[in-house]
Amino acid sequence: MxxxxxxxxxxxxxxxxxxxxxxxxxxxxxxxxxxxxxxxxxxxxxxxxxxxxxxxxxxxxxxxxxxxxxxxxxxxxxxxxxxxxxxxxxxxxxxxxxxxxxxxxxxxxxxxxxxxxxxxxxxxxxxxxxxxxxxxxxxxxxxxxxxxxxxxxxxxxxxxxxxxVRKSFTLAPKWEAPSADISIKLLVTGGSQGAVSLNSAVISLLDRLEEEAELKDRVELLHQVGNRDFDRVAAIYRERGRGRFRAVPFVEDMASAYADCDLVISRAGAMTVAEILASKRPAVFVPLPIAGGHQARNVEKLAEVGACKMLPQDEQLEQNLSDLVISLLRSPAQLEEMVDAMSDLVELDPCxxxxxxxxxxxxxxxx
Structure with a gap:
């Protein structure tokens, strides 16, 4: 039956x-x-x-x-x-x-x-x-x-x-630190609905990257903006002629997006965290500061063992995010340490x- x-x-x-x-x-x-x-x-x-x-x-x-x-x-x-x-x-x-x-x-x-x-x-x-x-x-x-x-x-x-998580997230190739002569690929996602404050902080980060001679021509960006903020962010990218930066309302194939990136900047929704953990990609999380701070709790363990970086959403977010990401991109060994630490989180393994x-x-x- x-x-x-x-x-x-x-x-x-x-x-x-x-x-x-x-x-x-x-x-x-x-x-x-x-x-x-x-x-x-x-x-x-x-x-x-x-x-x-x-x-x-x-x-x-x-x-x-x-x-x-x-x-x-x-x-x-x-x-x-x-x-x-x-x-x-x-x-x-x-x-x-x-x-x-x-x-x-x-x-x-x-x-x-x-x-x-x-x-x-x-x-x-x-x-x-x-x-x-x-x-x-x-x-x-x-x-x-x-x-x-x-x-x-x-x-x-x-x-x-x-x-x-779906099987496609577990099939990502092993992460390798980007060498000095190839592009660095960033993936930004505020979840399926986007995140306006995170979007603004990323725009500030890209402004800062223009001041970094060794990085500014190497960084590529795929930015899941969400429907609500898409027109604003896409217009900013077009006006500034940033052909290497692409804004989309929603990424249809997140598994491929994770597989193709070197660093993720993201909210800390439970499933986003699980997908990043399954893909074993280094990440900077900016938890949504509502609902009793439940997003921060989703990444407490990862941050505790060095498997990710976490920043609060506050008045210093734009400055702190820029400082942290530039530091990570200058020193890929820090990214590698995050990926290695993920392997120790057996109890959280989503695969x-x-x-x-x-x-x-x-x-x-x-x-």
Whole structure:
């Protein structure tokens, strides 16, 4: 009999991308298994899920956190209808289990799974558990979390693996320090939605590089800007005639982008960190300073062992980022030390995480 697993993941790439990695591992392990994605219908969800060959079902969802008193009242009014629609979907699609990846889009399908007495599995990507997963972790059969994850209200159902990444990220060629006679390739990403303050700091960095005689003609840049800030940054690059610097709203093939770069400058979203760790590329992280500082926690361990550099987003970011990156480019040995340190982070290794998670899910489906 064919099994069906509903994967509740939507909103941002940080939820959808690891879900796809696990879905691909499930499909590889058991080709007859059907995985359907439940999302909110955002353009990014359609782009990522459909490109991976999975079915996306749209289910309206509202956030509970934020929005003030009116937002919470609106959520309470939506709750019974949302639960009904999610339950109806699971019954109609003959779903055998639900796998939630956090965030408000995962709440209703997960609650519906418990209402219908279907196995519920949860995945938390961040070291600091999100509000949705704190709640849903109480109901889940297994909660998959990264080593060091904290904030869960229940502990006896936690299983620790690195964050799952797609196989393409594990195939990057071994990193080699750029020699003095070849170009240095930088990759900048603020995550799937971009980061305006980080974009501005990078523009300042490029201005500083123009003052560096040994570096200014060697640096090439691929800059994932995000839709919101794309026009501004692209116009700046065009006006200054920087043919070596390319701004794009979204990088379609991040695995190839990591494989082709010498240094990454990035936010510290959980999946971005996992992809960089899997690709074993040196990185400078600028964690987003919101949500209780959870992005900083995602890279604490890496920074502690010298596997990355981390800068706070503050008034000195433009100066500090320029100083640090120029120092690293002048001394590639520092980049090599970061890559070597990554090899010591065995417990965070994302390379086999998707396969290990899929095996645990399938074992529990058979129980």
């Amino acid at each position: 064919r099994s069906v697993i509903a994967i509740a993941a939507g909103g941002t790439g940080g939820h959808v991308i690891p879900a796809i990695a696990v879905a691909e591992a499930l499909r590889e392990e058991r080709p007859e298994l059907e995985c359907i994605f439940i999302g909110t219908g955002q353009e990014l969800e359609h782009k990522l899920v459909k490109a991976s060959g999975f079915d996306l079902v749209v289910l309206p969802a509202l956030p509970f956190v934020g929005g003030g008193v009116l937002g919470k009242l609106r959520y309470l009014l939506y709750l019974p209808m949302g639960l009904f629609m999610a339950s109806k979907l699971l019954v109609e699609r003959k779903v055998d289990a639900v796998l939630g990846f956090g965030g408000y889009p995962s709440v209703m399908p997960s609650l519906a799974a418990k209402l219908l007495r279907k196995p519920l599995f949860i995945h938390e990507q961040n070291v600091a558990a999100g509000a949705a997963n704190k709640l849903l972790g109480l109901l889940a059969k297994i909660v998959f979390a990264v080593p060091g994850a904290r904030g869960f209200l229940r502990k006896n159902n936690l299983v620790y693996f690195g964050n799952p 086999m995480a998707a396969e290990r998670i899929s095996k645990r899910i399938l074992e529990n489906l058979c129980d």
